[in-house]
Amino acid sequence: MLPKGCNMESKKPTTDLKTVGFSVNKIDALSLSTGRAQFTDDFSAPNTAHIKLLYSPHAHAKIKSLDTSEALKIPGVIDIIHHGNVPAILHTTAGQGYPEPSPYDTLMFDSTMRFVGDRVAAVLAETPEIAEAAVSKIKVEYEILPALLDFEKATDDDAPKIHPEKGKGYLIGAPYFPEKNIAAKILIDVGNLEQGLKESDFTFTETFYSHYGSHSALEPHAAFSYLDERNRLIIVSTTQVPFHTRRICSHLLQIPIRQIRVIKPRIGGGFGAKQEVFIDYIAGMFTLRTGRPAKLVLTREEVFVSSRTRHPMRVTVQAGVQKDGTIHAIALNALMNTGAYGAHALTVLSNAGSKVLPLINKAPHQRFNGTTVYTNLPVAGAYRGYGATQGYFPLGQMMDIIARKLGIDVLDLYRKNAIRNGETSPIFEKLGEGKEGVEQIIESCGLDECIDRGAREIGWSGKRNKKIRNGAKVRGVGMACMMQGSSIPRVDMGAAYMKMNEDGSFNLQIGATDIGTGSDTILGQIAAETLCVGIDDILVTSSDTDFTPFDVGAYASSTTYLSGEAVRKCAEKIRLQILGVAAEMSRMPVESLTMKEKMVFYKGGKLSFEEICHYAMYTANQFQIQASESHFTTASPPPFAAHFAEVEIDIETGDIRVVKYVAAADCGQPINPKLVEGQIEGAVVNGISWTLTEEFLFNEKGKLTNPNFGRYKLYSAADLPDIKTIVVPTWEPTGPYGAKSVAEIGINGPAPAIANAIFDAIGVRLHSLPFTAEKVFQALKESAR
């Protein structure tokens, strides 16, 4: 039996929270705002040499010869690496759990170039300018091969084959057919789709296309490596996944894990782009070869051309619906373009089903049929939303189409068909990440409230189907509902270590990787809540593979839910130790003690944390109050959201403006409401921007023609609609203090909600992203015919 305290109710909803649930200031915010915080490129060492890369100008080619002799003659050039002088080790750049559910199809440097931007060679030189000059002096002769630039033709018999080499494929043995350019394949059936469609009063089939997208984290990818005084390789990296980076670098550099330390400093945003390990080992290779500290910082153009993107996807949705609005059958048939390499080729595809179909959980007949194909285009990878974004774009429009056909409010269609508390979906069990999924019952769901409050905020009933007109401008409203997950069940693990200091402060060391999300802060809040102290009493360190315990890293909406529970359990152990010492000091039974505000109270007295720690360290039965904990989960409780968009379209020009955007989300108990809002707002604006203005433009040879922020148009402040974020609190029993994660879900809404709003305004259904003014104008012209 445990004593009563300020936070004993971590596994039941409580109104007595002291730190969790409050918008404490982000603990690194002041250092960031004053420019003190250190990012990877802010690290340096004497004698640092600089790296520049040579990229393929061809979408598909074989290197016939490569001559570095002229480049090496330039004074200040130290070393050049390429396919001829580094080991050919197959790997995936996807920073995922091991063995990764992505195909091993990539070499550090290859003799075949598979997209414009594939790596030919890297130069190490005394300055970046010299390295750049040397890059231009490397002579390469290419045999140009036919390029595959249309992903819908990838499986044609006469399509160029992109990975014909033997030995490629999955460590986990997943289906892989490079002879057909197929990088992944999934087929999941629940019930009998064909029969379900036959039994339905109405059937629908529509095809939608979502497009490439750049994460555009403001900090470009960078790596800085050096040897420490014991000749271990230290890599400071802009990584979301320090432990995966260490493992993959060990594999590629052929040195033991113990010889590598990866340090994650402050990270300037990731959004999935930094879940890829593709430059760290180049810096490491140079440092091992030359003994020199080596730095590689990508330019913005290199980030666009050669890093990672969102997977474009074609999805055909089939639905069978009864007259009363019951969805009886639903299928998503997805064709996904992974580009030249298969980073996340299987799991982004599976998430387009596993995070999407369960929303419509009651349909007895369901199918997810997905294929990922290679092309000679930029490499896709993890991107916030991770396939769910590409799945909700079609599903969200299909719901709108069904509701309009049946003449019912789409809000009611969701209310009738969406998953609820106490329910499950067969998809949870059937479709996992690289393996079968995990059965789970929903234990927290605020979707109904999200729908109700969001509809009120946007003024749904007064604006829907009204086509409110002002001159050439017409307004419309649309909405979409969505869910995501919180970590990958039975795959992800996060761990925490804590110790107590004499002044009543605590070090919290976590592998969980704050990339700007605020996870250091919210994990500190969870520890502070459990220990009845303030956030200032928790000294958070993340992440350093030498000094913090393992965590899979910042992806899959895992940190709050998964690492947060590791921290809570760890802090709970510390709490019991503090109470144990207090019992010894006070000679009172533990059960009679109460912890509150950095004190332990007993009948007739109290002990401060300072006194308790001093006693434990210096007085009697000495020991360090310390603990570690790990956490993995068997559930992945989804956050839920309802998004509403109001748009205004100029029917003379096709110009489209989002007037108002409402995002209502349930992420369980928000640990830090302001940071939750920040996650939602950032994801929403990224999503709107991807829906309307961002676009990869390729020439006929597969070269990206707009690799800069001048022509790849991100939303800026002046573009903003009125954005309202509504956080609907629920309570998730399996999460720390009732929390679920919230990082990704917000990006899934804008594309379908805006598409539906456009239809509401002008009666035109847009099937392919982005919705540029030109596309809207064309669609208007066609519909007028």
Add this chain to the structure above:
Amino acid sequence: MKIELVINQTKKNLEIQPGETLLETLRANGYTGVKYGCGSGDCGACMVLMNDEPVNSCQILTASVAGESITTIEGVGTMDKPHPVQEELVKAGAIQCGYCTPGIVLSAVALLNRNPHPTDEEIKKAIDSHLCRCTGYVKIIEGIKNASERL
């Protein structure tokens, strides 16, 4: 070549290369709060004030601005004594990864110096040359507004 610049109100004699940008000069001399984001003047991460006006330091050759007065984020406020703009951005939850923040702080400081009580539209305009991928700008605008109310 040698050049004199006034950085954060202190005269500095610096050794530079002829083709060097102001961004490179500042970072090489320890002003690492100035960030590279795009190199094309489109993102604002490298923003500094030159004679109190925001400029993209990646677009300026250092050799061309000899003798000018430059303010970097290091000259705006410190951890112990932050500028109200810095404090209010912190409080508003406007700082996620914080990579764009120094530049935005400088643009906001320049705005409030010439217009202590801007409207939301004026704030949006003042920071429109900055890209932020994390926050969606909502809380940045709120933080700058709160700072203006304190001035």
